Amino acid sequence: MAAVAGATAAGVCLAVGSASAGTISGPLYRDPTSAVVRWVAANPGDSRAAVIRDKIASQPQARWFANFNISTAQSEAAAYVDAANAAQQIPVLSVYQITNRDCGGASAGGAPDLNQYQSWVSNFSRGLGNRTVIIILETDSLALLTCLNSNEINARNQAISTATRTIKSANPNAKVYLDAGHSTWNSAGETANRLRAAGVQYADGFFSNVSNYNPTSSEANFGRAVISSLNGMGISGKRQVIDTSRNGGASGDWCGDDNTDRRIGMYPTTNTGDSNIDAYLWVKPPGEADGCRYTAGSFQPDLAFSLANGVPNPPTTAPPTTPPPTTAPPTTPPPTTPPPTTPPPTTTPPPTGNGCSASVALNQWSGGFTASVTVTAGSADINGWTVTITLPSGAAVTGVWNAQASGTSGTVRYTNVGYNGHVGAGQSTNFGFQGTGTGPGATASCAAA
Structure with a gap:
């Protein structure tokens, strides 16, 4: 249910600076080799290219690890994380390998069995380095359980709990988030129960709205209710990340391949201004298909253009995420000394030649x-x-x-x-x-x- 290359979705670093409300701060990694960046580079004359370039290709998005191969798991993770570390940015890695993922639906695949799943996770974890990385662990794995019997649910919960601890042991700076579905799926109380059963106490929190369209405000309210339920279970300190990659327009039916009323939502950032929310992320890469009209996970420029067309560019100036100070203005007037006639330079001298x-x-x-x-x-x-x-x-x-x-x-x-x-x-x-x-x-x- 989480459309990625080779799979499709339905139902659905380095820490720098000081924290901006959540537990993560710093720039998110923009992959210069992503499908949308490659498309823009290959199609400079396309009438859609400028919009897709400025509003999608310019932004950090998650890399999906969805093709099961134990022997390459470590090297694939290390290559991506090392590139992000070199840029001093925080990578977002979406792990999508759980056995019987998507209940055999459009995103079927993953590890053949849970023993092999743990082998893959162990190798993958060895490639994560020791800096901050964000791990989106198994979209739909907890929200979608309809095809599993009680023994299979227990085995999956144990597998996710073990995977979380394996990742955290390999890289203590990894931020791991478990599946909470979204605000119009399971109730907050039921979601909290499922998170607890899957070992959320070992994770940093949970993610919601991956590959879906619910408004950020609805997801934040849902997240607060889930956190409240977890607190009532004695599990405190957990936070949410929200996928805002395509929730700026219409909500409703999950598939976006045919819906022209969808739009990208908030641009990705760790500066959320909300103590419950660690990041707004683009987990589902905008423009990648769900599998309804196009091959699941394939980049489609008409989908990307539809999502981005008419949406404001990323801000060159941003409002503060906290309200301005309420300190009263001074009761004495400011000095009347005139300002300097020439401000200090903030530019280099006018260039000449190839400068x-x-x-x-x-x-x-x-x-x-x-x-x-x-x-x-x-x-x-x-x-x-x-x-x-x-x-x-x-x-x-x-x-x-x-x-x-x-x-x-x-x-x-x-x-x-x-x-x-x-x-x-x-x-x-x-x-x-x-x-x-x-x-x-x-x-x-x-x-x-």
């Missing part, structure tokens, strides 16, 4: 900021750029879009992604980042590749 410049526009609020960076080519085209930004003491980057970041504080280097490396002579492109602390005072320089 580039970078300018930074900042939006500061209490405890955080966002930055929009404009990269401008000189008198000749450039085919790649690196912007170096020196942040004030105490500032830390927690998110980035339209660029790859190296570092999170002090001197941070941003390099282009595949689709915005070429900038015509005298033309500009943009990227942005958000952070904690104080942004004003940041300086920028640009170098062309």
